[in-house]
Amino acid sequence: MIEVRNKKDCCGCYACYNICPKECITMKIDNEGFWYPNIDKNECINCNLCEKVCPIINPVKRVDSKKIAYASMNKDEQVRMKSSSGGIFSILAEYIIKNNGVVYGAGFDEDFNIKHKRILYSTDLDLLRGSKYVQSSIGDIYKQVKNDLENNNPVLFTGTPCQVEGLRSYLRKEYVNLITMDFICHGVPSPLVWEKYLKKMKKSKQENIKNIYFRNKDIGWKLFSLKIIFDKRIYSNDLNNDLFMKGFLQDVYLRPSCYNCKFKKINRISDITVADFWGIENILPKMDDDKGTSLIVIHSEKGKQLFDKLSETMIINEVDLNEAIKYNSSMIRSVKYNEKRNSFFAELNSGKELTDLIRIYTKISFEKRVKNKIKSIIKRLIR
Ligand SMILES: Cc1cc2nc3c(=O)[nH]c(=O)nc-3n(C[C@H](O)[C@H](O)[C@H](O)COP(=O)(O)OP(=O)(O)OC[C@H]3O[C@@H](n4cnc5c(N)ncnc54)[C@H](O)[C@@H]3O)c2cc1C
Ligand code: SF4
Ligand code: SF4
Ligand code: SF4
Incomplete structure (x- = not known):
């Protein structure tokens, strides 16, 4: 047990x-x-x-396979603009649905909590499109996936690397009709912090929320914003200034397992890994228009066949994976544990106001700012 x-x-x-x-x-x-x-x-x-x-106690056995990596963009500009990076999830999902299949991924519920959903129609893909930077709850979704697979439906399952590994471990056998897509994962923030953040936003605006976009590209892909559409007003703030995003990116309230992640590796159990192609301006400047470029890593023959079939719908260029992950260390390395994390949650649970706390816990000291600056100059010089 x-x-x-x-x-x-x-x-x-x-x-x-x-x-x-x-x-x-x-x-x-x-x-x-x-x-x-x-x-x-x-x-x-x-x-x-x-x-x-349990994929932590019994990791799924993986075979060594040749990795192929691409820089890639969806040719449909409207879909790319609605997606977090290059809009590759949408291409895979549309294909599965056209072939009478089922797509699983993370979406909002009516209160903007994040939950995995089962999607049958392409008109509903908007519900899954776009990253949500909060842990998504799986519920009984693996049972539903198994049922679809046993009924011979093509299935695309998308999620964090640990969710893909959890599913594969639960299934305990290979299914030819299953495609899995994970992503390079920084870590998942606390659903409690997200709930409190939304409560505060609703209270300050005195309006209901109609929709939320974590990766709005109005001012660019690299400086994306969190955008919240209220009944009458719109809130939008970039990743360096929105408080929820600041706490997330400074690792104040990630799940404990994310600081010691067992799923960050090059050799993965998924068929395809997608990510933001950070550093594209240095590696392939012609693929950088600041509207979103994806890094794609193909792990399996099944993934390769599907990708080749769909390559007409994308702009692609093969890249060196080792070069690409120099700019995206979350592929292989966990973030450092934030030593202030425990006292943040202790203060949150003692009733302190969330946004005041995030402000305090994300304040960077003068010494740290100088250290970061020196580090980034050295990094640039040795690249
Ligand atoms: C929590 C989180 C952390 C990430 N960290 C990094 C990182 O460090 N570096 C990096 O390069 N990329 C990271 N990504 C991936 C990146 O943000 C894009 O999702 C990815 O590039 C795919 O983009 P797309 O344009 O192809 O499709 P999109 O339409 O943007 O992708 C949406 C897909 O992501 C899934 N998804 C969205 N939110 C969640 C969630 N909370 N849990 C599980 N699945 C979810 C949806 O089911 C859907 O399949 C992260 C994504 C998430 C959700
Ligand atoms: S699977 Fe259920 S019944 Fe079996 S050991 Fe675990 S908790 Fe007990
Ligand atoms: S939720 Fe997943 S990781 Fe946690 S104990 Fe269960 S199987 Fe293991
Ligand atoms: S960082 Fe690792 S443990 Fe955390 S959500 Fe991502 S894959 Fe799962």
Whole structure:
């Protein structure tokens, strides 16, 4: 029976929850807003399936494969502008749906919490398009994926690397009709912090929220903004000035497992990895128009066949993967633990106001600013 002794050893993928034959696992939310399995010991039959499918305890076996990497953009400019980077997710999703398939990914619920959803129509793809920088809840989605696969539907499952590994571990066999797409993952912020942030925004504007875009490109892809559409007004602030994004990017409130991530590696279990192609201006300047370029890494023969079939719909150029990840270390390395994280949550739980706290906890000292500046000059010189 699974027992999470140290929170950093559970990524919250829901594989244990989905596999339990007695349905005696509930996912309990802790005081930081992250979910962990909780077992009703009276119902448990000690079958140990939950431990077997946990991708942290039993990582899925992977075969070494040749990696091919591309810089890539969706030729449909409107779709690219609505997407976080080059709009490649939309190309894969449209293809699966045209072939009577099903697409799974993260979307908002009616209260703007983030949840995985099952999509059957291309008109609903807007619900999944665009990154949401909060942990997405899987619920019983792996069971639904299995059902679709057993019914021979083509399935595209998209999610964080740990969710893709959680699904593959839960399925415990290969399906020819399954394509998985993960991304280079910085880490996932706390759903509790997100909920409190939205509450504060609604209170200050005294209006309801109609829609949210984490990666609005009105002022460019590299300096993207968080945009919130209220009934009458619009809030928009770039990644360096919006408080929620500042706390996220300074790693104040990521899930504990994200500081010691077991899924950041080059050799992945997914068919395709997508990412923002940071550094494209240095590697392939002709592919940089500041509207979004994706880095694509192909891991499997299935992924390669699909990508080749769809390459007509993209502008692509093959690149050196090692060169590309110099600008995107989250492919292989976890972020450093933020030493102020525990006191941030302690103060949050003692009732302190969220935005005041983020302001305090993201203030960079003069010494640190000088250090960062020197570091970035040295980095530029040795590149
Ligand atoms: C939490 C998070 C952290 C990321 N960190 C990095 C990073 O460090 N470096 C980097 O280069 N790229 C990162 N990305 C990926 C990047 O933001 C783009 O999602 C990616 O480049 C794909 O863009 P696209 O234009 O092809 O498609 P888009 O339409 O933008 O992609 C949307 C896809 O992302 C999925 N998705 C959105 N939010 C979530 C979520 N919360 N959980 C699971 N799946 C989600 C959707 O299901 C959909 O499949 C991150 C994304 C997320 C969600
Ligand atoms: S040991 Fe089996 S029955 Fe018990 S919680 Fe795990 S999966 Fe469920
Ligand atoms: S299967 Fe996933 S949710 Fe369950 S304990 Fe393991 S990492 Fe946590
Ligand atoms: S950083 Fe690792 S553990 Fe955290 S969400 Fe991403 S893949 Fe999962």
